Amino acid sequence: MLSNVVFSEGVIKNAQKIIDDCMGYEDAFCQSRCPMGTDVKKYVNLIGEKKYDEAIKVIREKLFLPNTLGRICAHPCEKDCRRGVEFNQPVAIAALKRFAAEQADNESIWDTTTESPTGKKVAIIGAGPAGAQAAIDLRKKGHAVTIFDKLNVVGGMMRVGIPEYRLPRDIIDREYNYLNKLGVEMKLGVEIGKEISFNELCEKYDGVIIAHGAHKGNIIPMAGHKAEGVYPATEYLKEISLTQKFSRAVKRVMVIGGGDVAMDCARSSWRIGAKEVYQCSLEDMAKLPASQEEIHESVEEGVVFNAGWGPLEIIEEDGKVTGIKIQKVKSILDKEGKFNPQYEGEAKVIEVDTVIMATGQLVEDVTGGVLPQTRGGRYEVDKETLSTKLDNVFVAGDAAGGFIVVEAMALGRKAANSIDRYLKGQDLRADRDFKNEWTYETKLNVPLPEGTEDLQRLHTNMRPAEERKKDFAQSDLGFTEEQAVKEASRCLVCECKLCMKECIMMNDFGICPKDIITGLVEEGKMEAMLAYSCNACDNCTIVCPHELPMKNIFIGSRKDFVKANKGESPIKGHGAIKIHQILGFSKLFTTKIRGGKKK
Amino acid sequence: MTIKIDKSKRYGFMPGCSLPSYSPEAVTKTTAYLNEVFPNFSAVQKCCGKPTKAVGQYDLFKERFADLQKDMDDVDIDEMIVACQSCKLTFDEASPTPTHSLWELLPIIGLPKELKGKAKDSDIVFTIHDSCSTRHLTALHDGVRWILQELGYKVVESEYSREKTRCCGFGGMVVPANPPVAEKVMKRRVETLETDKIVVYCSACRSSILKGGAKAWHLLDLVWGPVVYAKDAPPEDVLSSPVKAWINRYKAKKGIEKAIK
Numbered sequence: 023m024l025s026n027v028v029f030s031e032g033v034i035k036n037a038q039k040i041i042d043d044c045m046g047y048e049d050a051f052c053q054s055r056c057p058m059g060t061d062v063k064k065y066v067n068l069i070g071e072k073k074y075d076e077a078i079k080v081i082r083e084k085l086f087l088p089n090t091l092g093r094i095c096a097h098p099c100e101k102d103c104r105r106g107v108e109f110n111q112p113v114a115i116a117a118l119k120r121f122a123a124e125q126a127d128n129e130s131i132w133d134t135t136t137e138s139p140t141g142k143k144v145a146i147i148g149a150g151p152a153g154a155q156a157a158i159d160l161r162k163k164g165h166a167v168t169i170f171d172k173l174n175v176v177g178g179m180m181r182v183g184i185p186e187y188r189l190p191r192d193i194i195d196r197e198y199n200y201l202n203k204l205g206v207e208m209k210l211g212v213e214i215g216k217e218i219s220f221n222e223l224c225e226k227y228d229g230v231i232i233a234h235g236a237h238k239g240n241i242i243p244m245a246g247h248k249a250e251g252v253y254p255a256t257e258y259l260k261e262i263s264l265t266q267k268f269s270r271a272v273k274r275v276m277v278i279g280g281g282d283v284a285m286d287c288a289r290s291s292w293r294i295g296a297k298e299v300y301q302c303s304l305e306d307m308a309k310l311p312a313s314q315e316e317i318h319e320s321v322e323e324g325v326v327f328n329a330g331w332g333p334l335e336i337i338e339e340d341g342k343v344t345g346i347k348i349q350k351v352k353s354i355l356d357k358e359g360k361f362n363p364q365y366e367g368e369a370k371v372i373e374v375d376t377v378i379m380a381t382g383q384l385v386e387d388v389t390g391g392v393l394p395q396t397r398g399g400r401y402e403v404d405k406e407t408l409s410t411k412l413d414n415v416f417v418a419g420d421a422a423g424g425f426i427v428v429e430a431m432a433l434g435r436k437a438a439n440s441i442d443r444y445l446k447g448q449d450l451r452a453d454r455d456f457k458n459e460w461t462y463e464t465k466l467n468v469p470l471p472e473g474t475e476d477l478q479r480l481h482t483n484m485r486p487a488e489e490r491k492k493d494f495a496q497s498d499l500g501f502t503e504e505q506a507v508k509e510a511s512r513c514l515v516c517e518c519k520l521c522m523k524e525c526i527m528m529n530d531f532g533i534c535p536k537d538i539i540t541g542l543v544e545e546g547k548m549e550a551m552l553a554y555s556c557n558a559c560d561n562c563t564i565v566c567p568h569e570l571p572m573k574n575i576f577i578g579s580r581k582d583f584v585k586a587n588k589g590e591s592p593i594k595g596h597g598a599i600k601i602h603q604i605l606g607f608s609k610l611f612t613t614k615i616r617g618g619k620k621k
Numbered sequence: 622m623t624i625k626i627d628k629s630k631r632y633g634f635m636p637g638c639s640l641p642s643y644s645p646e647a648v649t650k651t652t653a654y655l656n657e658v659f660p661n662f663s664a665v666q667k668c669c670g671k672p673t674k675a676v677g678q679y680d681l682f683k684e685r686f687a688d689l690q691k692d693m694d695d696v697d698i699d700e701m702i703v704a705c706q707s708c709k710l711t712f713d714e715a716s717p718t719p720t721h722s723l724w725e726l727l728p729i730i731g732l733p734k735e736l737k738g739k740a741k742d743s744d745i746v747f748t749i750h751d752s753c754s755t756r757h758l759t760a761l762h763d764g765v766r767w768i769l770q771e772l773g774y775k776v777v778e779s780e781y782s783r784e785k786t787r788c789c790g791f792g793g794m795v796v797p798a799n800p801p802v803a804e805k806v807m808k809r810r811v812e813t814l815e816t817d818k819i820v821v822y823c824s825a826c827r828s829s830i831l832k833g834g835a836k837a838w839h840l841l842d843l844v845w846g847p848v849v850y851a852k853d854a855p856p857e858d859v860l861s862s863p864v865k866a867w868i869n870r871y872k873a874k875k876g877i878e879k880a881i882k
Binding site: 527554557558561564580583584595602606612613615 | 806
């Protein structure tokens with residue numbers, strides 16, 4: 023390699039453009055939307071190739087409970103899937119994850135290696151997804167970890183919030199077994215603030231992570247809310263989760279709320295013997311926050327929707343619920359954008375004996391007032407590091423503002439990263455890649471692949487509604503292999519690298535122009551053979567969404583190579599051009615002639 | 622922009638390097654025809670120096686082009702006609718003399734009458750391979766298609782034609798620099814053409830397409846040569862033999878001189 027080449031300003035300027043704008047390294051939309059940064063595109067395509075062993079390894083690089091998430095993840099990845107954005111038919115990513123887990127997850131592939139013991143001890147409050155993820159990451163770093171949970175079971179809200187027919191409990195236990203294998207100590211049935219005080223925990227352990235979730239239900243203080251038969255969703259779902267029944271009589275139920283929790287309450291009601299199940303919410307059908315799957319399955323099971331009808335008052339007789347008055351919502355927000363629902367038309371009364379309020383959940387304080395709380399009981403934390411005013415205490419999961427399981431996990435990972443730095447006496451922020459600790463915006467902006475067709479999303483196989491609503495066995499049977507492979511093959515494999523499909527030679531030098539050009543910008547170096555392998559055809563630039571000037575770098579730099587090589591091309595084969603030029607300009611082969619006959 | 626012909630001006634023709642090396646007949650006949658059409662006509666044969674520029678020898682290129690420009694000026698050329706796409710771009714950039722592509726010019730001056738429809742009975746179907754260097758010169762592409770239509774040949778377009786055309790593999794002096802890459806590019810170009818009978822308007826492209834495994838004719842083969850049929854074999858790959866190529870170049874020079882006299 024010529025080491026004395028000084029690349030001209032124009033070449034460096036063009037190279038910088040590529041470093042700034044080349045999208046070759048940009049992640050697919052699905053991956054950028056996963057707070058855990060799961061390489062969705064990779065595993066989905068491996069499933070498409072029937073390489074389930076490899077697919078599950080890709081999933082497990084980020085997620086310790088693929089089968090659980092494959093069933094209950096709110097899948098933000100699917101919201102930005104290109105097939106969703108373009109055709110409203112996103113790839114069924116979560117269901118494919120479950121399929122891969124069912125096909126190929128095996129304890130023998132679980133990575134149970136840990137770094138050598140650090141001698142540091144961390145206490146984690148809460149055995150939900152946030153606490154579990156934090157525990158895993160800290161154990162892998164060699165710290166001793168103890169999880170405390172006031173429940174006698176692991177899983178947190180996944181266990182007592184998400185119904186069993188959506189997430190069979192043996193799956194949680196099996197996937198949590200990973201924590202046991204890593205040597206995480208579990209202290210179940212121990213409530214912080216009762217059996218052990220928060221201060222004691224902070225003193226006994228080198229670090230503490232608070233991740234006990236939002237288990238306190240929210241009751242809207244409307245008329246009649248104190249009547250017997252009004253319950254918060256948390257209490258309702260928790261009891262049903264732990265016992266498969268509810269200790270109070272439930273025949274006709276109204277669930278207030280339009281989110282996934284409301285759907286879970288409504289659908290659980292059938293399974294404990296309710297005869298009539300209603301729903302009402304300020305949001306109308308089109309704006310319900312619940313996932314499409316949950317809404318669809320609720321409708322199939324016969325839940326009567328009153329979406330777009332708000333509750334006015336709970337009607338009671340002798341202190342017991344007998345009905346609920348609802349009215350059609352005209353608007354939810356006022357002109358200033360404040361929450362101020364307005365109603366129209368005639369109100370109607372639905373006779374019910376039970377009202378479930380699925381209208382938000384609160385975080386209870388386990389610190390005895392030591393740490394200040396904010397909206398919904400979430401602790402005040404530094405959003406980037408999840409640190410608190412106590413140096414050795416960090417917060418994760420719902421308690422830190424997460425909403426869904428995979429967010430809780432990402433917050434658990436973030437808190438673990440912070441506490442590991444704290445325990446090692448390192449700065450919480452130095453050289454930290456915050457972008458990859460949460461969702462981020464990908465700069466990917468590519469045209470749909472030519473010939474892309476709108477292929478319909480495949481749905482998993484559900485047990486018939488009338489059958490499944492009678493029990494707590496899983497209602498969704500997942501994909502068959504044929505379905506999974508077909509669904510995976512719908513992935514559009516979102517990436518740029520369009521130029522790499524055009525240009526043959528660039529593939530010999532790297533994965534994308536940014537990769538190929540980095541050395542030029544960072545160290546001022548480029549292989550002569552790279553510059554001299556360009557056909558100058560411009561096809562790369564033509565397909566580049568940013569029309570980046572690759573040719574200008576390769577052809578433009580040749581001048582600099584020649585300058586550094588005493589006026590000659592550094593390429594051996596170019597000796598022939600010298601002869602060509604001598605002959606091409608020699609008298610023997612040239613002529614100039616002025617026609618004159620018609621002058 | 623359409624070319625405006627002003628016959629009070631002196632037009633000049635330069636065939637370039639690869640065309641005379643490939644076909645002295647095509648050079649001679651083209652020169653003779655242009656000489657008939659234009660009352661004031663000169664011709665030059667030399668290299669435009671593009672190969673030096675392509676490898677990065679800019680100072681040398683300036684010298685070389687100045688040499689050629691002097692020849693053009695010596696024979697009083699007001700406007701140039703070139704048959705090579707690299708020449709067209711090089712002249713546009715380096716020469717004060719307005720320069721036209723032969724392919725853009727022929728539709729304006731027309732072909733000799735007797736050639737019209739000469740191949741209307743031929744059973745061959747050509748795919749057109751456009752030169753990538755002039756991918757943005759739409760009028761030039763149109764001219765090529767006009768000529769083929771005028772002759773009566775049937776053609777199909779490749780998915781990668783005109784501004785979307787793909788390199789034949791010869792560009793950028795890659796053949797002597799990185800032969801395996803050039804070979805792959807040649808094969809790939811052939812794979813993306815609709816039929817295995819290709820018409821090109823650059824002799825270097827012709828050589829590449831032959832190396833890539835298809836049959837290729839130069840547009841001037843079709844204009845001046847015998848009618849081509851589906852069963853016919855294309856002319857041999859002369860450019861792969863330096864000796865034959867330089868002999869041709871000499872013959873072309875003589876042909877030009879004879880055509881103008």
